[in-house]
Structure formats: structure tokens, C-alpha cells
Amino acid sequence: MASGKPLKKSILLAALFAAGIIIMIVSLGVGSSGLGLSDFFRLLFTGGDSPEKAILFNIRFPRVILSYLVGAGLSVSGAVLQGLFKNPMADPHVLGVSSGAGLGAAAFIVFGGAGIAASGGLIALCAFSGGIIGVYAVYLISGAGRRSSSIVALLLSGIAVSSLLTALISLLMVANRAKMDKIILWTMGSFTSAGWGNVIWAAGPIVLGCIGCIFFSRDLNIMLLGEEEARQLGVDLKNTRRILLLLTTLITGCAVAFCGIIGFVGLIVPHMVRMAAGPDHKWLLPASFLGGGAFLTLVDTLARTVASPLEIPIGILTALCGVPFFLYLLTKHRRRGRAV
Numbered sequence: 001m002a003s004g005k006p007l008k009k010s011i012l013l014a015a016l017f018a019a020g021i022i023i024m025i026v027s028l029g030v031g032s033s034g035l036g037l038s039d040f041f042r043l044l045f046t047g048g049d050s051p052e053k054a055i056l057f058n059i060r061f062p063r064v065i066l067s068y069l070v071g072a073g074l075s076v077s078g079a080v081l082q083g084l085f086k087n088p089m090a091d092p093h094v095l096g097v098s099s100g101a102g103l104g105a106a107a108f109i110v111f112g113g114a115g116i117a118a119s120g121g122l123i124a125l126c127a128f129s130g131g132i133i134g135v136y137a138v139y140l141i142s143g144a145g146r147r148s149s150s151i152v153a154l155l156l157s158g159i160a161v162s163s164l165l166t167a168l169i170s171l172l173m174v175a176n177r178a179k180m181d182k183i184i185l186w187t188m189g190s191f192t193s194a195g196w197g198n199v200i201w202a203a204g205p206i207v208l209g210c211i212g213c214i215f216f217s218r219d220l221n222i223m224l225l226g227e228e229e230a231r232q233l234g235v236d237l238k239n240t241r242r243i244l245l246l247l248t249t250l251i252t253g254c255a256v257a258f259c260g261i262i263g264f265v266g267l268i269v270p271h272m273v274r275m276a277a278g279p280d281h282k283w284l285l286p287a288s289f290l291g292g293g294a295f296l297t298l299v300d301t302l303a304r305t306v307a308s309p310l311e312i313p314i315g316i317l318t319a320l321c322g323v324p325f326f327l328y329l330l331t332k333h334r335r336r337g338r339a340v
Helices: 006-028 037-044 051-084 097-111 117-142 151-175 177-187 196-215 217-223 227-232 237-259 265-277 281-305 314-335
Strands: none
Touching: 006 037, 006 051, 006 265, 006 281, 037 051, 051 196, 051 217, 051 237, 051 265, 051 281, 097 117, 097 151, 097 177, 097 237, 117 151, 117 196, 117 237, 151 177, 196 217, 196 237, 196 281, 217 227, 217 237, 217 281, 227 237, 265 281, 265 314, 281 314
């Protein structure tokens, strides 16, 4: 399954890692407060508390870390779902995972009574439960586990389920007008509420979920050969699918719980890194992790600086990038004459 030399792919991983570090450092040094990188390094070795230090280390720093983790997790989830469904259009947002997780988190916001930061574990659990419902609904309706399933069936099922779940979120907003503004802003995606508490709650499930997905790299590679070949090579298709769906839903649900619905990261980044890393999931998944983290950190930096002091919801920027990319992929596969 591997294409190209391991050295080339190792260089790619190193380059993506370095790019992520650079973007994170740059992100720490820009913002509406006017504090720059020099202030960050100066305050890093300065004792005591100050407003400037609070801005850099309690607002910007956790936000940068959380945006990297969420981008990495969504990207790995997209790469896994594309391999699992053998479908280049698969993505947590397209398959209803994000909308389901959004409904679960919105229900917690309305009925839970506590803030997100104070109830990280509970809202993540609600988002995970909603995501499971969403992705399994799409899986069953589209018949994605059958050979006769098609891209169109998957896309239409995802659109239908996502529309239903989004309608239920809207119903919650209408029925609870006092919390409508909070839910609307949250559904657009944002890292404005990022803090060290969010980072602590999110880091474990996202990192462990991604490691679990990478552990199944060999099985994903074998599954690309076909179901019969996979069975002959000892892959338990049923359990492998279930585990990977649970892992990707855990990652996506956790991401949605702390930053809202951010679409298309899992569609854009895996396709971009696949051009250099190839289809081997042993390399593709780590590259997607590093590339996704760098990508979303960059987009979040743009979201809070392009129209400063106003902040653009990050979900809007990813949609502006993702929708044209989605249409490009759909057109590309139609022109190739693939069964859709």
C-alpha cells in the first residue's frame, strides 16, 4: 500500500510538525490586544501576575493548543471515515457526526444548567451520544456497509440526517429563547471560550482516539482491498468498523463539545496530505493529525485577526474553504466516471 520512500514521508511528517509549531508561535504573537511575540517571551520569564500575562497565558495559549488538538482530531476522523467507507467524500460533518454531536451538546446547554467550561465531561458525553446516533443513522440508511452502496447514497443520507438534526437544534433554540444566542454562536464554531479546563478535558479523548485510529492503520489498508480479501487476511470487519466509528465519533463529539460545529476540516486536510503521503494509513493518519492541527490553528488565527477587533466564527471560514473543495471533489469523481 505504501507509495514512495519512507524517508520522503518522514520528511513530510517533520515538515508538517515544524509548520504546526511555527503557526502556533505566530498565533501566540498576534491579536487585538496588541501584544506580540516579544511580549510573550518577555512575560514567559517574568514572575507575578499582570493583565498582559493573563491574556497571553490564560487566553491565547490554551486557545492555540485547543485549536491544534481539534484540527488534528477532525482531520484524523475524516481520513479514517474515508478509508472505512472507501468513499472520498466521507467526513464527520458530511456524515452527520457533527450535527448529532451538536444536538447532544445543544441539549446539554439548554437542559444542563451549567456552563461548558465547568461541565466539560458531561457535555462531551452528550455530544458523543448524539454523534453516535447521527453516524449510525447515516450508516444504516445509506447501506454503507454493502458493496452496492454509492457516493450519492452516502451523501444524500448524510444531508437528510444532518438536516433533521439541525432542525431539532433549531427547535431547541425556538423553545428556549433565553439561550438562543448562545446556541447560535456555538453552532457557528468558535474558540472564544477556550481555557485550560477545556484543553484538559479535550486532550485525553482526542489524543487517545487518534492513537486508537492509528493502531488500526493496517486493518484500514487491508479493507481498501475489498471485504473478501480483508476476511481472508484475518480482519474482523464488523468489530473493526464499530470500533473505528466509536473512536471517530468520540473525537468529533469531544471537538464539537468544546468549540461548536466546525465543518470540512476532515474533508480538506486528508485529501491534501494524501497527495504527498499516499494512501497508506500508517503515514496518512499521522500526517493528517499534524496537518489538521496546523490548518485549524492557522484558520483560527485568521478568524480573530482578519476583522479585528471583531472575530469571525471559525465555522464560517472552514465552510468558505470546504464547500468549494467539496464541489470540486464531487465534480472530479463524476468526470472520472465513477459509480455515484
